[in-house]
Amino acid sequence: MQATVHFQKIKDEIISNLKKATKEIKVAVAWFTDEDIIRTLGQRSIAGIDVKVAISNSKENFKNSNKFKDLIRNQSQLYIVSPKFLHHKFCIIDDSIIINGSYNWTYYAQNNEENILVLTLDKTLQEDENLLTKFNSKFKYFCEKASTKVTEPKTLNDLKEFGIEATIILAQLDEAEIKLRQDLEDDVKKSFDEAIAIHIPISTLLLDRMKFDGGGVEFIKRILHDEMTSGDMKSGFKKLEEPIPHRIDLSLEYLASRPKYASLFSKEEIEFCKKLMTKYNL
Numbered sequence: 001m002q003a004t005v006h007f008q009k010i011k012d013e014i015i016s017n018l019k020k021a022t023k024e025i026k027v028a029v030a031w032f033t034d035e036d037i038i039r040t041l042g043q044r045s046i047a048g049i050d051v052k053v054a055i056s057n058s059k060e061n062f063k064n065s066n067k068f069k070d071l072i073r074n075q076s077q078l079y080i081v082s083p084k085f086l087h088h089k090f091c092i093i094d095d096s097i098i099i100n101g102s103y104n105w106t107y108y109a110q111n112n113e114e115n116i117l118v119l120t121l122d123k124t125l126q127e128d129e130n131l132l133t134k135f136n137s138k139f140k141y142f143c144e145k146a147s148t149k150v151t152e153p154k155t156l157n158d159l160k161e162f163g164i165e166a167t168i169i170l171a172q173l174d175e176a177e178i179k180l181r182q183d184l185e186d187d188v189k190k191s192f193d194e195a196i197a198i199h200i201p202i203s204t205l206l207l208d209r210m211k212f213d214g215g216g217v218e219f220i221k222r223i224l225h226d227e228m229t230s231g232d233m234k235s236g237f238k239k240l241e242e243p244i245p246h247r248i249d250l251s252l253e254y255l256a257s258r259p260k261y262a263s264l265f266s267k268e269e270i271e272f273c274k275k276l277m278t279k280y281n282l
Contacts, residue, residue: 001128002120010103010116015040017097017118024050026092026139030085031060031104038067042074051076054142056086065156072150079147080155086142089116092135096121100135177263184261185216191250200239200247217264220252224269227253241280248280257282 006013011034018025018040025044032038032055045051053071055061057080062068072078091099101116103109121128143149150156188210195202210219227233233241240247248254256265257273265273 001122001125001131004118006101006116006118007114010101010114011037011105011110013116013118014091014099014103014105017093017099018044018091020097021049021093023094024092025052025094026136027051027053027105028055028081028086028088028090028139028142029053029105030056030087030089031058031106031109033061033063033067033106034109035064035067037105038071041076042071045071045074045076052079052139052143053077054079054081054086054139054147056080057082058085062156068150068156077143078150079143080150081142081147084146088138090135092132092139095132095136096123098132098135180261180264181215181217184220184255184264185210187255188216188219188252191252191255195240195247195250198243198247200243200250202236202239206236220256221265221269223252224256224265224272228268228272246280248277248282253277254282 015037018037021044025041027041032053041051041053051071051074053076055078068078089101089104093099098119098121099116100119101114103112103114103116119131121132123129148155189207192202192204192207196204206219210216223234227237237248237251237253240251253273253276255261256269257277262270
């Protein structure tokens with residue numbers, strides 16, 4: 001593989017590589033408003049190149065939908081990815097060049113501190129083939145499983161009105177997760193305080209460990225991983241199991257099983273904790 005990194009004139013580098021295409025161009029970009037790049041893709045499509053573009057459903061992409069209407073008229077395929085927000089910025093050209101980096105394909109991105117890596121693959125190297133397979137698999141998923149293919153101009157008009165306010169929503173989601181993680185840490189501390197108050201010998205050193213692990217979520221995940229892997233419960237859980245009646249409701253596993261915190265844990269972790277709670281009628 002030959003790899004080059006670009007911090008300046010990124011747009012020019014992207015267009016230059018798009019013009020090299022002889023068979024196929026696949027684009028997955030969160031924000032795509034640069035009409036010069038879109039025009040280049042349309043020209044490549046007219047020249048017989050198979051052009052597929054997957055973008056997010058952010059309103060910013062559809063303020064001027066004419067550029068995408070022209071792209072479709074030029075026989076390119078356009079996919080709108082949802083409900084998960086597409087935040088990728090990659091392009092695959094002829095299965096031999098991959099462009100990847102921070103740069104959104106917008107005019108505004110030219111004024112930012114951005115980068116792209118241009119990877120020219122060596123088909124004789126298995127590592128390069130594996131890398132290509134992963135990028136292609138992700139793009140195929142967008143086109144076949146996670147998108148709406150745009151065939152009518154009305155779809156673009158609707159997105160102009162009903163697309164998501166991505167920047168605002170992403171910021172709100174981030175704030176919401178920060179608060180949820182703090183709530184979990186507070187609940188962990190409350191459980192420890194209550195266990196100690198009723199004389200269950202839980203070590204407060206575990207709270208120090210929670211800080212070391214980077215917070216309550218990672219702390220619990222580490223414990224769940226050990227329990228799920230070994231099949232043996234940690235000593236803290238066993239101490240909560242001993243009293244009559246038991247106090248499993250003060251366990252970390254109980255907190256992880258709560259619907260409030262479901263978004264913080266994997267399906268496997270949640271299932272493990274829920275099955276565990278059913279043994280104690282919780």
